[in-house]
Amino acid sequence: MAIDLTLKESATREQRLGSITGYDGKLSDLTKQGCAGCLLNKGRRFQTVSSCSHTHTINQLSGLTGALVVDHGPIGCSGGQIFFTLNRNRLNPPPGVPPLEHSKIISTNLDESDTIFGAVEKLRQTVLAAYERHHPKEIFIVSSCVSAIIGDDIFSVAQELNEELDIPVIAAAGEGLRSKIWATGFDSYSHAVSKARFSPPTGERNPIINYSGFGPVGRQYVEPFFTRLGLQLNLLVGGSTQEDFHRATTAIASWGQCSSQSNYILSVLEQEYGVRYLQSHLPYGGIGFERFMRDLGKLIGKEDIVEEIIAEEKEKYKDQIDAIKARLKGKRAFIALGSGFAYEYSRLLWELGVEVQHAIGYHFDPVLDQNNLESEIAAATDVKELKLDFDTSINDGQEMETYLLVKEYNPDFLVSRGHEASAWSMLQGIPSLDTEIGFVIMGYRGLVEFGTTIVEVLDSKNFVEKLGARYVSPFTEAYEGLSPFSFYDEEAAI
Amino acid sequence: MSVKAEITSCVEQPRIACAIGGIYTALAIDRVLPILHAGPGCQGQAGATLAGANGGQNADTYLESVIPSTNFSESDVVFGAAERLSHVVEESLKYYDADMFIVSDGCVSQIVGDDIEEVVRTFEGREKPVLHASLPGFKGNNLFGHSEILKAIVEQYLTKSDHVNEKQVNVWGIVPFYDTFWVATLEKLEALLTELGFEPNIIYGHGKGLKAVDKIPSAGFNLLISPWVDLDIVKLLEEKFDTPYFHYPNIPIGPTQTADFVRKLVKYANLDEVGAERIIKREEDRYYYYLNHSIKFIFTCRVTPREFYINSSASQALALTKYLINDLGMTPRKIFISEGVPEELQEEVRSYFNDVQHERPEDLEVIFTNDGGLCDTYVKSEDTTFRKTAVFGTTWDELTAKNLKLPFVPVSAPAGDLMVGVKTYFAWEGAINLAADLYNDAANKGLGTVS
Structure with a gap:
């Protein structure tokens, strides 16, 4: 389904892509059903807290240099952003770059009377006050559950203020209850930022490759590859400027950190500006790197340089990878990650000779937005090309379900990131690691980085074993005795 | 300077969470489980400000990710989700080894009119108490939420005690999680109060839980140690259980305030003033030893x-x-x-x-x-x-x-x-x-x- 930027808001992942948050079975079956368009979701009659798309809409927009976000909601809806802005500001700015600043997010602070009388005027005043205080280069207005339910039309307010102020004022649909999939927030961001920052390129296409992701961490490890191929690396990440986005439309190709974060915006670039979106093979680990680089080499007609780079990288890290493989022989791992990385890390572990017992993805997109139908999602290419297969399930951070699964499989270690799967696993005495994403795990270097972390984690289990020995379950015996998918309910809507 | 904020009510860089942050007060009491009738992301927003990005804290008995929630969605806006909530409470009673459950709603469920009180009423008489506290973010911040949780416990759970322990003092005014240093502050305060001759009763933190909560009505007095937070709670306790309260406006930091705090408190409670002076002298000497050092x-x-x-x-x-x-x-x-x-x-x-x-x-x-x-x-x-x-x-x-x-x-x-x-x-x-x-x-x- 083509993306339509003339619409006010992006349709949800459920609507556009048939994405799901409930499944258990084999990866081969999941991708086969997904490709065939017959994948059905499973609801749950019992759930625990998760995350929402609002969080990610605001996080992504407010990370952009020059942007200010007005959150049209009660005071709490943007409170969690402190985490993201803190993380971004841990990175030291390169020399000559102005000092770091916190994300600029201003809440309209909706109160009880606003829920009765509406708060369109309050929104207007907040945007004006925000403009006065910070003089941003653009303002994004984001809706919340409350402003959406009371019917405040943020799109009209944005349009009016867009004309009044001398900067773009763009609205983004951010109400968390629109979608069960928090990655829908990345789409809302992409939709709004595409409207605000993309414009048709003038002149010729430039030798640029775009990368979309959370941040620039690890850029220095990968940039030299692209320089050798005569390409400039252009980042669409936290900290990127309006100019970075303008430049992106003139690029040759793009790839993204993961389909969850990057799919929509890079599909826009492909659809509207002809910038090829490389997504079937993500460049993580050695195998991913080789396939990705060959795709790129073919696209720009530089297969020979690509083969040189691959041979060099392979040779450079061969001994270290062999040593890691020897240390990890016979180990079994459990994965709980966002949908993109769950099936990237399963391949990385396979490449290191580790058995993947089970991988949980926090949601699953059977297809992506791009119109190129020959281009399959990365998980499907692994099943086809590498015959990768293992048990997998989909849950939106439902740690109660993950907890029972981890107990059932009793892995040697768990690979996760955020959402507490690793904390629960550690508490129970199972070593676990929260992983890196993006540039850091790209290529053979990335494989060594990841493998070294696992070896270190498994080197001494003193802490985790002593912690695990003291574990007292906060659940009843009735719960501990349940099978992991007991909460599935065909009747449940979500 | 051009700061327009004075004329608007907008908020930048929030130092507070919304009312739903009140669940952290429940989470600070051992084996008390909040159950949310709210959106899937509400807890996470509050948690960042109050816990994760506030001293790297997380909940203890129930790590936040397993807090039951109806995860309100678009279809619930149309049809309501009281029935789903009822089911989630039922399952929670079955699967969590908890001493108390507190059902709380957020903005959206409140706007669409789901009545959590009615849902909770159907759980009366169960083995474990099930309480309700409404925490919509548009009604107030986490301090409002904190108050609602405490009021729920006082009004829906506690009953008058048939005896009073004159030495027992309940401690109020330190908001768990929100006060970054609450755990260690309460530990140190407990030790000081004990040395002064009190039997401190603190409901938050390691090893306290419902046995501390149950003792609230039998205290000789309530110690309120904040400028305004929990003033409503000590007044409520006075009204309900005739327990008087002693109000010191802040957590004392440093020799001048701490001596003042100790003297006023000991005088109020008619405890050993000479012993208190000995403690003050000993601790002041130690304080200045370290600064001299x-x-x-x-x-x-x-x-x-x-x-x-x-x-x-x-x-x-x-x-x-x-x-x-x-x-x-x-x-x-x-x-x-x-x-x-x-x-x-x-x-x-x-x-x-x-x-x-x-x-x-x-x-x-x-x-x-x-x-x-x-x-x-x-x-x-x-x-x-x-x-x-x-x-x-x-x-x-x-x-x-x-x-x-x-x-x-x-x-x-x-x-x-x-x-x-x-x-x-x-x-x-x-x-x-x-x-x-x-x-x-x-x-x-x-x-x-x-x-």
């Missing part, structure tokens, strides 16, 4: 911070203002209280700031706001070239302080995603920690060195 580090070849901004909770702002003026000899610039103190209480809270050893206490500029970004805007616009100014605030303020090379100490939520450990600024020992944090940051910023 680093007097060269603090003053030799250094210029120490002399003025301060505060941007924090009322409780920390008051305690710090007193300590920094009375014991460290510093001068206040502006004091921002960014926790939405109710208007009717602001004058009283303001008056507590007069109790300082300062020539013109009425000149102290105390600014009540919800807008955490207001202080940031002021600090950035101030010329600090010839002034040795320090900032006490949250991690929101940290970056500005870093960019301006101003000494900074995180004292209030969100204090940052660093592990708080056993740190507290409470009393004599805590003040040594605070002085060290202040002078260390001044040294690290390269400020202090006289070239």
Whole structure:
């Protein structure tokens, strides 16, 4: 389904892509059903807290240099952003770059009377006050559950203020209850930022490759590859400027950190500006790197340089990878990650000779937005090309379900990131690691980085074993005795 | 300067969570489980400000990710989800080894009219108590939520005791999680109260739980140790159980306040004043021993911070203002209280700031706001070239302080995603920690060195 930027808001992942948050079975079956368009979701009659798309809409927009976000909601809806802005500001700015600043997010602070009388005027005043205080280069207005339910039309307010102020004022649909999939927030961001920052390129296409992701961490490890191929690396990440986005439309190709974060915006670039979106093979680990680089080499007609780079990288890290493989022989791992990385890390572990017992993805997109139908999602290419297969399930951070699964499989270690799967696993005495994403795990270097972390984690289990020995379950015996998918309910809507 | 925030109610850089943050008060009581009738992301928003980015905290008995929630969705807006909530409560009773369940709703379920009280009524008479507390974010902040949770416990669970233990004192006013240092502060306060001859009863933290909650009605008195938070609770307890309360307006930091606190408290309770003086003398000697021990580090070849901004909770702002003026000899610039103190209480809270050893206490500029970004805007616009100014605030303020090379100490939520450990600024020992944090940051910023 083509993306339509003339619409006010992006349709949800459920609507556009048939994405799901409930499944258990084999990866081969999941991708086969997904490709065939017959994948059905499973609801749950019992759930625990998760995350929402609002969080990610605001996080992504407010990370952009020059942007200010007005959150049209009660005071709490943007409170969690402190985490993201803190993380971004841990990175030291390169020399000559102005000092770091916190994300600029201003809440309209909706109160009880606003829920009765509406708060369109309050929104207007907040945007004006925000403009006065910070003089941003653009303002994004984001809706919340409350402003959406009371019917405040943020799109009209944005349009009016867009004309009044001398900067773009763009609205983004951010109400968390629109979608069960928090990655829908990345789409809302992409939709709004595409409207605000993309414009048709003038002149010729430039030798640029775009990368979309959370941040620039690890850029220095990968940039030299692209320089050798005569390409400039252009980042669409936290900290990127309006100019970075303008430049992106003139690029040759793009790839993204993961389909969850990057799919929509890079599909826009492909659809509207002809910038090829490389997504079937993500460049993580050695195998991913080789396939990705060959795709790129073919696209720009530089297969020979690509083969040189691959041979060099392979040779450079061969001994270290062999040593890691020897240390990890016979180990079994459990994965709980966002949908993109769950099936990237399963391949990385396979490449290191580790058995993947089970991988949980926090949601699953059977297809992506791009119109190129020959281009399959990365998980499907692994099943086809590498015959990768293992048990997998989909849950939106439902740690109660993950907890029972981890107990059932009793892995040697768990690979996760955020959402507490690793904390629960550690508490129970199972070593676990929260992983890196993006540039850091790209290529053979990335494989060594990841493998070294696992070896270190498994080197001494003193802490985790002593912690695990003291574990007292906060659940009843009735719960501990349940099978992991007991909460599935065909009747449940979500 | 052009700060328009005064004429609007908008909020930047929030130092508070919304009402749903009240669940952290429930989570601070061992084996009490909140059940949410709210959106899937609501807890996470509150959790960042109150826990994760506030000293690297998380809930103990029930790590947040397993808090049951209906995860309100679009179809629930149309059809309501009271029935789903009822099911989630039922399953929670079956699967969680908890002593108490508190059902709380958020904005959306409240707007569409789901009645959690009615749902909870159907669970009356179960083996474990099931309470309800409404926490929609549009009704107030996490301090409102905190109050709603405590009121639910007092009104729906506690009953009058047939005996009173004159020595037992319940402790109120320290908001768990929100007060970054609550765990260690309560531990130290408990030890001090015990040494003074009390039997302190604290409901939050390790090993307390419902057995502490159950004892609330039998206390000799309630100790309220904050400018305004929990004033409603001690009044409610007085009304319900005839328990009187003693109000000290802040957590004491440093020798001057702590001695004052101890003397007033012991006098109120008719306890051993001579013994108390012995403790004060012993601890003051120890405090000054430690400061003497680093007097060269603090003053030799250094210029120490002399003025301060505060941007924090009322409780920390008051305690710090007193300590920094009375014991460290510093001068206040502006004091921002960014926790939405109710208007009717602001004058009283303001008056507590007069109790300082300062020539013109009425000149102290105390600014009540919800807008955490207001202080940031002021600090950035101030010329600090010839002034040795320090900032006490949250991690929101940290970056500005870093960019301006101003000494900074995180004292209030969100204090940052660093592990708080056993740190507290409470009393004599805590003040040594605070002085060290202040002078260390001044040294690290390269400020202090006289070239």
